[in-house]
Amino acid sequence: MTIKSIAAGLLATTMLAGAAQAATLQVAIDSAPAGLDPHLITAFNSVVIVQGNIYEGLTAIDIDLAVVPGLAESWEVSDDGLTYTFSLREGVTFHDGSAMTAQDVAASIARVQAEATGSPLASRVSPITAVNVVDDLTVELVLNAPFAPILTSLSGIAIVPAEFESDVDALQQTPVGTGPFAFADWQPNSYIELTRFEDYHQQGKPQLDAVRFHFVPESATRQVGITSGDYHLLPAIDPATALQLQGIPNVTVQETRDLSYTLVGFNAAREPFGDPVVRTAFNMMLDRNEIIEGALFGAGVPAGPLSPALVNWALDTGEYACYETDRDAAMAMLEEAGVELPVRLTMNVLPRQDTRDIAQVVQQQVSGAFEIELLNQEIGQFVQDWQNSNFDLFVSANGGSPDPDEYFYRTFRGGGSTNVFRYDDAEIDEWLDAGRSETEFEARKAIYDQVQRKLACEGPIAHIAYGNLFTAVANSVEGFEIYANGRLTSLVDVTVQ
Incomplete structure (x- = not known):
């Protein structure tokens, strides 16, 4: 073999090795x-790109939905449960080359909490009343009350450079x-x-x-x-x-039970959905199994307020009386409530095939009582109308969380950061406040059992399906x-x- 042929072979081998690595x-x-912007986004196509790929939080969620260390390698909790001290990983840098320090953590939490930011994540960190920078690699979070889901909540709070604390445009x-x-x-x-x-x-x-x-x-x-x-x-x-x-x-098609769910959302600030009787009647007109068969090809289960994947928290939907389809009873309830039928409404539809199909089935199931015009929107317009509560109804998909507080508090608490439904119920508020400060599991479960039972029929969301x-x-x-x-x-x- 000549030197020239050896060199050519080595070059080819190098190129192949490089091709295998440079994928x-x-x-x-x-x-x-x-x-x-990780503190502003809500849509799947934004979250799937940035969360865990571009950005990280102090904690993370593993494949079993357990909390594990993220940018914080460890933490300590005070005896009264009001102070969390996080030790940050050494040698972490941002993509711009600057070192990540406790000051960036403090600025990121302040950015999410700031009213000017308008972050949908604000409710996840609302119990944090002070963030103390101990040194570059140590940060202390002080709470106004024990906050059971704090470690889970922090997994979704991306750490960004402190220079962006007051900038709500650049990171988008x-x-x-x-x-x-x-x-x-x-x-x-x-x-x-x-x-x-x-x-x-x-x-x-x-x-x-x-x-x-x-x-x-x-x-x-x-x-x-x-x-x-x-x-x-x-x-x-x-x-x-x-x-x-x-x-x-x-x-290969990989499959698991989805934490996220499909839903019909009601604007409680617009008639007739300010009345919980109307929301209950709407639920009673739905046949969730028919929706799952027709729109999801049977790949799913009827949805209550929590996913059955959360085996320690979710109640069986058999507990919810309004899930038993009864159109005649629903019509009688509407007439007794003084609702003039049919009610003419519009429904904003998230631009996904499953939500489009669900919208069409729901439209048919409630016809006669509710005459619904479907508005198929592009994603930017849908998100804008959702944020501004510019809807009568909408059909969408929403991401779930390992802890009930992360979904319930921001969504259903009066003034919650994603309570676009303008829903306000004093009893729900009281339970949600208690649920996030209670640290004993059995006591927390009892609270969230009450929340699920009330929200399932009377809440501002008709939960449709947890799909695969x-x-x-x-x-x-x-x-x-x-x-x-x-x-x-x-x-x-x-x-x-």
């Missing part, structure tokens, strides 16, 4: 995000975090690309060079793309697509694990062959 994971989602387009991937590029109507953060604090991770999130509105196009090899991952696909991809060569969460994964991808909360947390361990 970009191609992900397809159904639409572009409405923004990327150009995020800066500590996560395994750094923001690289956003091509409107095309893709967002993240690149490997070379100085990530977990040595040897991530192994991917980049992750590119393609915006592909058509489900059929995404399906063709993963079967042809153009895409490696389709997160949170609808049940119809999951069914079609079952058994396709070189594609599906993600299609090309067989060339190794290391991906599906999380029940829908996060792509495992991308840090993914490789592409």
Whole structure:
């Protein structure tokens, strides 16, 4: 063998090795995000990009929905449960090269709490009355009362550089975090690309060079793309697509029970939904099993206020009398309440295939009593109207949480940070305040049992279904694990062959 041929062989081997290591994971989602600021976003297509990939919290949630260390490697709690002292990891840097310190933690919490920010996460940190910077790697959180879910809540509070504390615009387009991937590029109507953060604090991770999130509105196009090899991952696909991809060569569909749920939301500030009798009657007209069969291809279970995945908390939906479909009784209740029928309303529809299908079935099931016009909106308009409570009704999907307080308090507490329903009930407020300060499990469960029983029929949400969460994964991808909360947390361990 000549020197020239040896050199050529070595070059080819080097190029092949480089190609195996320099991989970009191609992900397809159904639409572009409405923004990327971790303290402002609510839509799935924003959260799935930033949470755990670009940003991290003091704590994290593992695949079993347990709290584990995040940017804080450990913490101590005072005997009275009012002071939490967090020890931060050494050597953590932001994507801009600056060191992450306790001052950034303090500024991030203050940013979420600030009224000017308008963060939907504000209720998660409302019991924190002081954040004391002890030194660069130690931060102390002081509470006004014991706050049982604080460690779970902090997992969703991304730490951002302190310089952004008063800036509510910059991070929407150009995020800066500590996560395994750094923001690289956003091509409107095309893709967002993240690149490997070379100085990530977990040595040897991530192994991917980049992750590119393609915006592909058509489900059929995404399906063709993963079967042809153009895409490696389709997160949170609808049940119809999951069914079609079952058994396709070189594609695996991972599945778990979803923490998130589909819902119909009522504006309690608009008639007739200010009356709990009307909300109960609407629930009684729904046939959730029919909705699941018709819109979700049977992949789901009727939804109560908490997911059955939360086995320690969720009540069986058999406890809720309004879940027994009874159209005649519902009509009688509406007439007795003095509601002039039919009630003409509009319903905002989240731009997803499952929610579009659910909206159509619900429209049919309540017709005669409620004549509903469906408004199919693009994601930006839907989110804006949701935030401004500009709706009679809406159909959407909402992410769940491992602790009931994270969902219930911000959603149903009067003045809660995502109480877009304008719902206000003194009894619910009292129970929710007690639930977050009670630290004994059995006592907390008794409180949240009461909350579930009342919200299921009288609350401002008709919970529709907890579906099965599906993600299609090309067989060339190794290391991906599906999380029940829908996060792509495992991308840090993914490789592409």
